[in-house]
Amino acid sequence: MWKSRLFTPGPTPVPDEILLEMAKPLIHHRTPQFRKILAECFNGLKELFQTKEDVMILTSSGTGAMEAAISNLLSPGEKCLVVEGGKFGERFREIAVAYGAGVTTLPVEWGKSATPSEIEAALKKEPDIKVVFTTLCETSTGTHTDVKGIGEIIRHRPDTLLAVDGISSLGAVECRTDEWGVDVMISASQKAFMLPPGLAFISLSPKAWEKSAKTKTPRYYFDLSAYRKAAAKEDTPYTPALTLIIGLAGVLKMLKTEGIENVWKRHYLLAEATRQAVKALGLQLLAEHPSNAVTAVRAPEEIDAEALTKALRDSSGITFAGGQGKLKGKIFRIAHLGWVDQYEILQAIAALELQLLKMGYALQPGAGVGAAEKVFLE
Ligand SMILES: Cc1ncc(COP(=O)(O)O)c(C=O)c1O
Known part of the structure; x- marks a missing residue:
């Protein structure tokens, strides 16, 4: 035995009390009862992301939020730089290619991480790069990236954004979205959030929202402006994954208590x-x-x-x-x-x-x- x-x-283990909370009979999502839970989640996510901006909750696995970052920020033909040192850097490249972006890859030996100066050199060579995509923890190699240092390079460039995949690390390792100048931060429920898979989270800086308003790529379910509009009313544009969001409110409370x-x-x-x-x-x-x-x-x-x-x-x-x-x-x-x-x-x-x-x-x-x-x- x-x-x-x-x-x-x-996925990672889910606390018993959260499993029990999620096993309760369903409520309806357009109710004051659910809006209160959603409001708690929006506040708790801001704290976890260390951002003042809205953190939007998508019903998808983490890849959905990676796709949302690309479709909301890059018009066809616009250039991006993808740090590729493992499976998940590779994924950013594949999505960007699928959306017709111009992709420059910064290849990194698996097990190593890109340095801020390598990013700086790549941006000097191609100053028309609109978005740099990198991964806080490249899960396939267990590698940490110096996002703070990369943020220092990008924050002074008015036409370049920094998008970070924090799917396997946000809530586990130090991550200060606003302070570090991260324009797009992405995470998902099945990692440090201690929940089953099914929710993705994404925040955009004011600079990223500006860019997204000008981006011409067609999008619907992952048009982030719809999520932002709904969030202002403590709501979601489509039927949310209620059960997981109820669990999310619980884990955010646990994390807040621990600090x-x-x-x-x-x-x-x-x-x-x-x-x-x-x-x-x-x-x-x-x-x-x-x-x-x-x-x-x-x-x-x-x-x-x-x-x-x-x-x-x-x-x-x-x-x-x-x-x-x-x-x-x-x-x-x-x-x-x-x-x-x-x-x-x-x-x-x-x-x-x-x-x-x-x-x-x-x-x-x-x-x-x-x-x-x-x-x-x-
Ligand atoms: C760093 C990273 N990025 C992206 C993903 C893909 O996320 P998902 O499988 O939730 O779509 C994962 C999942 O393991 C990951 O660890």
Whole structure:
């Protein structure tokens, strides 16, 4: 017998009280009762995004908000720069190409991150770039990007916007949308928000709203001006995913009680314990600048990472994520994202140790757990 435990970078575990709240009989969405819940969500999202602007709630997974960013901000033929250091940078490029934008890619070796000076050089070469797309945590490689530094480069350019995919990291790692000069910030429900998949969130700066009013790309369901107009009346333009929004109000309250800076600290501690544990087992991290949302670990030469994650899932109910794209079979990823505490990290590391031992990898039993405990003690 074992219990099922998720250590994947989405979906992530949902707190029991939130599941129970979402299991209550439905209410109607055009009612004062629901408007009150929606108003709480809009306020809580502003705090989490660290923005004064509206954060709009879309009924879609995170990719829907990525698509909304592109269709609202780029007219066909307009240029954008996409930082591509993994699966999700790739996705921004694919969407931009699908919408007929002119795409310049800034290729980044998987596991590394783009630097502000690389962005600056790319913008110097092509000053007519309208939007720079980057990813706060490139989930496929567990890599953190210096969005603050990139914001410093872009905020002084009147005709260039910075759009950030914070889908796997907003609510887990420090992220200050307004202060850092982020024009478009995107996230989704199934990661640090501790909810099931189905909601995406997006905020636009005044500069981005101005650009969106001039953008000629046809759009309807993801025309963000409709969401903004409705939000001003504590409403949504279409039938919202009521159940998830009721859950959202609950998790935002939990996060507010913990305090956003404490939430970031908790994720740092969980991530640091995971990093020290895998290093103590003689394993290597993939990321040069690891994110506190997810840790990508290179599998030992002799072990196939896919076989390792499958065996863990089948024999202990512990689910890690495998590698994506060209990293398939080479890495596994341990997420410490959302509703996760120190004891769960110790369980994950203990299960990893046992599985590696079963697969013939030589390690000192308890070495990883001990290293993680040391971080928690300090
Ligand atoms: C950084 C990042 N961007 C985009 C996505 C895609 O989001 P979704 O699967 O919710 O559409 C993910 C999902 O894993 C992600 O981690």
